[in-house]
Structure formats: structure tokens, C-alpha cells
Amino acid sequence: MRHILSNRILQIILRLIVGGTFIYASLGKIADPVSFAKAINNYQMLPEFTVNFLAIFIPYLEFITGTFLIIGLFKKGSSLIIIVSLILFTIGLLQAYIRGLSINCGCFSLDPSTKSEILIRIIQDIFLLLFTFIILLYSKTKKIVLNNKESENVNQQRI
Amino acid sequence: MRKIFIEILLILIFTLIIALLGNSFNSKGIKLSSSQSRISVEDEAAYKDEFRNDPYDTLSVQMPLLNDLRQKDKKEGFYIPQNITLSLAKKLYDKNALFIDARKKIDFDAGHIKGAINISYDDFLAKTKEERIEMMRKYNKNGIIIAYCEGGTCDVSIDVAYELARMGFNYVNLYRPGYIAWKNAGYPVEP
Numbered sequence: 573m574r575h576i577l578s579n580r581i582l583q584i585i586l587r588l589i590v591g592g593t594f595i596y597a598s599l600g601k602i603a604d605p606v607s608f609a610k611a612i613n614n615y616q617m618l619p620e621f622t623v624n625f626l627a628i629f630i631p632y633l634e635f636i637t638g639t640f641l642i643i644g645l646f647k648k649g650s651s652l653i654i655i656v657s658l659i660l661f662t663i664g665l666l667q668a669y670i671r672g673l674s675i676n677c678g679c680f681s682l683d684p685s686t687k688s689e690i691l692i693r694i695i696q697d698i699f700l701l702l703f704t705f706i707i708l709l710y711s712k713t714k715k716i717v718l719n720n721k722e723s724e725n726v727n728q729q730r731i
Numbered sequence: 732m733r734k735i736f737i738e739i740l741l742i743l744i745f746t747l748i749i750a751l752l753g754n755s756f757n758s759k760g761i762k763l764s765s766s767q768s769r770i771s772v773e774d775e776a777a778y779k780d781e782f783r784n785d786p787y788d789t790l791s792v793q794m795p796l797l798n799d800l801r802q803k804d805k806k807e808g809f810y811i812p813q814n815i816t817l818s819l820a821k822k823l824y825d826k827n828a829l830f831i832d833a834r835k836k837i838d839f840d841a842g843h844i845k846g847a848i849n850i851s852y853d854d855f856l857a858k859t860k861e862e863r864i865e866m867m868r869k870y871n872k873n874g875i876i877i878a879y880c881e882g883g884t885c886d887v888s889i890d891v892a893y894e895l896a897r898m899g900f901n902y903v904n905l906y907r908p909g910y911i912a913w914k915n916a917g918y919p920v921e922p
Contacts, residue, residue, distance in 0.1 A: 602753065602757070603757075603759065604759055605754065605757070605759065605760060605761045606759060606761055609761060610886050610889070613886075614886065624761050624762060624763055625763055627761065628750050628751070628754045628760075628761065628763070629746065629747065629750050631750075632746050632749050632750035632753060633742075633743075633746045633750070636742065636745065636746045636749065637742060637746075640742065646738045646741065646742055648734070648735045648738060649735050649736075649737075649738025649739040649741070649742050650738075650742060652735055652739060653739055653742060653743075
């Protein structure tokens, strides 16, 4: 199992999926922070004075962690940030779903007339979460020392 | 483990710098803190008791406010629509303010605040600037306008309110609790 999950090709594919999704999701929001601020406000979860800051910060965080994940820089740190943000997004979606808020989630499209399927987004988030966990736990960090097998063992012990 | 936290810290700091830079260079960038002006219940005393609004009297330049709490948008110079409470909305209703329902026509027809006119967000923003001006010509630029929609989560009223403010209406208000709160309070609705 461990061998399959730490397979180089699989790792690259997962990083492309998660990183690509995050970059794709961030672009519209970076271009139009006003609409994203409205989308955040619609969740009715956060005090209003934090909304603008988050509307600026979150899209860039998505973009940068997504990019890092794809190019393989700060892989572990990026994937941990992505995991935390995915968990927070999912909580936000869940509470909106439970409270029956009819909102556009602000996940990909910011057009208020597109009422997105919250449930589908939640499922999607859970899959992304799973992928990112695999990246966090099974990706190899490069080590110049020792031969391959030993360095692999070292890494697995560290986790 | 420690390495991961250092990585995270570096990423967060890096992102913060890029985000602030990116936002300041973005022509659509926003202010860091959202300071939506709000009129609280206490401020309601600011409204003149004897004042009566006439939305159709286009010659009137009477100022409805005693203490002017409005803020001007620094870039474009229009008066920023103010959020108002349910009780103030009712007070202004009693003073004959013009209520604008930003929902779709089908929702408007199903029930709306008594006397409100329907300016559906979708239709309104689809119109050209000239068409919008023509449509709003018969209303008093200094009259009190209150835009609303369903309530709570809806934001179409914000778009309509800002568009009206940009068109030169000087006393546009936003009543965010919306139609639901109004109806629940037992205030006049039609049909």
C-alpha cells in the first residue's frame, strides 16, 4: 500500500489535480475580490470586519500553495495549509447546507446567479482532502545523503 | 515536524506580501477592512420628524437628514448606500420613502412591501446606462430610496442600490433583513 501511495507518478498526478484545482479556483477571485467578499459574507459565519481581509488573502493563498504543490516547493507545508483550508471550506459549506442557506458557494464561479450544488462541492472537497493527505504523508522529500532505500526509511520515520 | 511549521510560516508571510501587493495593484482591489456604514437604532433620531418624502417630486431638494451620516465614495464621488435596520426602514416607510424590490418579477408578484416598485437586478443591469437613466428619470434624486430583496443571504439589493447611487441618487439605503423580516414583523405588504 505504502509503495503504491508513494509512487512517483501517482504523487505527481495528485499534486497536479489538487494544485491545479486550487489555482483554477483562485484566478476568478483574485481578479474580482469584491464578488468574493460578498460570497464570503453570504455564509454568515464571520464578523464583517474580517471579510475583506479574507477576500484578499484566501485567493492568493490558494494560488500560491497550488503553485508550490505543482512545482514541488515546500510540498509538505503547502499540503498542510491546503488540508486546513479544505477542512474550513467544508465546514463552511456544511453549515450553509444544514442551515439551508441558498447561496452561491464562491468556490469557482462568483456569478451570484449560479446557484451551485453545495453537496457536490462538499464531496469534491472530501476527495481533494484525501488526495492532499496522500501527498502530505507519502511524498518523498529529496535527500542527497544515503542511498535511496535508506532515505526513504528516514522519511517515513519522520512522519 | 518543525520543518513543516517553518515552511508554513514562510508560505503565509510570502502570501501576505503578495496578496497585499497584488490587491493594491489590482484596479478592482478592495479596502482591507470592510467598513460598511450602518445606522443604528440610536441614530434614527437624526431623521426629522416632520419630514415627508416625495419620491416623485423631482424638483424637491429638501434634505431629509438632520445629521448627515452618509459617506462619499472616494473614487467615484457618489453617496455610499447605508445599511438600515428594520425599525428605521419602517420609520422611513411611514415617511413615504420609495421602496425598491430588487428580486425577480415572479417573486415580486408573489408578495412585496406595500407600495414598492420592482427593479429586478437581472433586468436592470442588463439595460444600457441611457435606458436606466430614462427609467429612473421620474424619481426624485434627493428622495429617500430603500433597496431590499428576500433577506439575509440575498445580495441583489446591494447591486441595485450601488447602481442607483452611482446614477446620482443621493439617499439610497440598503435594507438587508429584506422582505422576510418585514413580513414577519407584520408590516404592510401586498398583494
